[in-house]
Amino acid sequence: MSLVELKDVVKRYGQNQVLNGVSLTVEKGEIIAIIGRSGSGKSTMLRCVNGLEPIQGGSVSFEGTKVNDPNTDLRKLRQHVGIVFQSFNLFPHLSVEKNITLAPKVVKGVAPAEARALAESVLRKVGLAEKIDAYPDQLSGGQQQRVAIARSLAMQPTLMLFDEITSALDPELVGEVLKTLEEMARDGMTMMLVTHEIGFARRVANRVVFMHHGKIWEQGPAAETLGKPATPELETFLSAVLH
Amino acid sequence: MIRDFTLNDVLYLVAAMRWTLALTAIAFIGGGIVGLSVALLRVSAMAPLRWIGTVYVHVVQGTPLLAWLFVFFFGLSIVGVEVSPWIAAAAAYSIYAGAFLGEIWRGCLQAIPKTQWEAGASLGLGIGAQLRCIIIPQAVRLGIPPTVGFLVQLIKNTSLAAVIGFVELTREGQLTTAVTFRPFTVYLTVAALYFALCFPLTQVSRRLERRLHVAR
Ligand SMILES: Nc1ncnc2c1ncn2[C@@H]1O[C@H](COP(=O)(O)OP(=O)(O)OP(=O)(O)O)[C@@H](O)[C@H]1O
Numbered sequence A: 001m002s003l004v005e006l007k008d009v010v011k012r013y014g015q016n017q018v019l020n021g022v023s024l025t026v027e028k029g030e031i032i033a034i035i036g037r038s039g040s041g042k043s044t045m046l047r048c049v050n051g052l053e054p055i056q057g058g059s060v061s062f063e064g065t066k067v068n069d070p071n072t073d074l075r076k077l078r079q080h081v082g083i084v085f086q087s088f089n090l091f092p093h094l095s096v097e098k099n100i101t102l103a104p105k106v107v108k109g110v111a112p113a114e115a116r117a118l119a120e121s122v123l124r125k126v127g128l129a130e131k132i133d134a135y136p137d138q139l140s141g142g143q144q145q146r147v148a149i150a151r152s153l154a155m156q157p158t159l160m161l162f163d164e165i166t167s168a169l170d171p172e173l174v175g176e177v178l179k180t181l182e183e184m185a186r187d188g189m190t191m192m193l194v195t196h197e198i199g200f201a202r203r204v205a206n207r208v209v210f211m212h213h214g215k216i217w218e219q220g221p222a223a224e225t226l227g228k229p230a231t232p233e234l235e236t237f238l239s240a241v242l243h
Numbered sequence B: 001m002i003r004d005f006t007l008n009d010v011l012y013l014v015a016a017m018r019w020t021l022a023l024t025a026i027a028f029i030g031g032g033i034v035g036l037s038v039a040l041l042r043v044s045a046m047a048p049l050r051w052i053g054t055v056y057v058h059v060v061q062g063t064p065l066l067a068w069l070f071v072f073f074f075g076l077s078i079v080g081v082e083v084s085p086w087i088a089a090a091a092a093y094s095i096y097a098g099a100f101l102g103e104i105w106r107g108c109l110q111a112i113p114k115t116q117w118e119a120g121a122s123l124g125l126g127i128g129a130q131l132r133c134i135i136i137p138q139a140v141r142l143g144i145p146p147t148v149g150f151l152v153q154l155i156k157n158t159s160l161a162a163v164i165g166f167v168e169l170t171r172e173g174q175l176t177t178a179v180t181f182r183p184f185t186v187y188l189t190v191a192a193l194y195f196a197l198c199f200p201l202t203q204v205s206r207r208l209e210r211r212l213h214v215a216r
């Protein structure tokens, strides 16, 4: 059984069909980079994996559990699937510590004393141990994004979803976030990441998935697929991003 | 018989303020409960619940408070249900304040970006926990100034309860005027007493807002 299985997923917003039968499987430990033009459905596909978007056809499953089944307890499922957004979405009224410990405390019942230690440990992983008592608006964009990653890690997820998490950052802050991702990759985390950083995808991802018009147009091992695209669409896309 | 406006009359007016305060408290508590429910209905994901909230707000905002007081006090007694003025006032003011507070709080809830709900949901929090831990704490800060603004209106609107027999501040002023024939002095005193209630509230509101802002 694969960790994630999407089968013929169809997603519409009104008349606008955004996913036209997307099928994809992800194995434990894999790192999948998802690339494609704006509007091709990358974010939508990612959001279907943790049930943030209801789907109109096909099926999505995680560890064998149907995400799109109304009887599935999404709260339980989401404890195992972390997601980090382009716009960080930290809770502005809570300190870094409280941002991180909120879900472990409320959802998993972690005791306050342990929670602080948990926050410290995930913050060390993202290199921000000294910011534990800061508030989000006292941090740079790169730091906020690393806190958002730490917040997800604190739930000890099996799978992490990343949606263009460096796109809102100033160029000089991108590196620190990518470095954090690389460390997570080394620790064996399963990741699906939407990214425009082609060089990063080539270096870190096992597999590249190219989306086009709501479909998976082409996929394969990162270096091969990016080095020798099989479809003219991917070739066009790559030459547009690389130049 | 006409008598002079004395310190005693001032004390009577001050004493009448307790009814103004009691009515305000009842209206605010009742209205707060109704208002929170209305606000939650109006941001609900289920359309029928939203409609119930919307109809409620439109009906109540489109009718005078006085009418609700009459309905609960005189209306119900005509159909044979005797209600005490307190019950009638509590019902009418809760209905009235509930609609306005509901609208104010709905606006505050909706001012919190959808991505905040999503971030909570993605961490495995249920709707209740998202509201309690993420949305409401942020909405409260936005809600303080308009809520206090409405509270000040409410204090002044408690004078309407005089029609069902409450001798609160304004009514006490009328009665004092009737025996002293000193309307100018009496009503100036009444106005000063209202001001003494309302002014500190707006000050507290400002301080609270600033404090919550610093503590985020
Ligand atoms: N909430 C929504 N309501 C209506 N249409 C939407 C919504 N979200 C996305 N869409 C549409 O779905 C399509 C795919 O959007 P999606 O965000 O998945 O693209 P994307 O590949 O992530 O693009 P980008 O690189 O710009 O983030 C777009 O045409 C978009 O307009």
Ligand SMILES: [Mg+2]
Residues within 6 Å of the ligand: A042, A043, A044, A163, A164
């Ligand atoms: Mg996107």
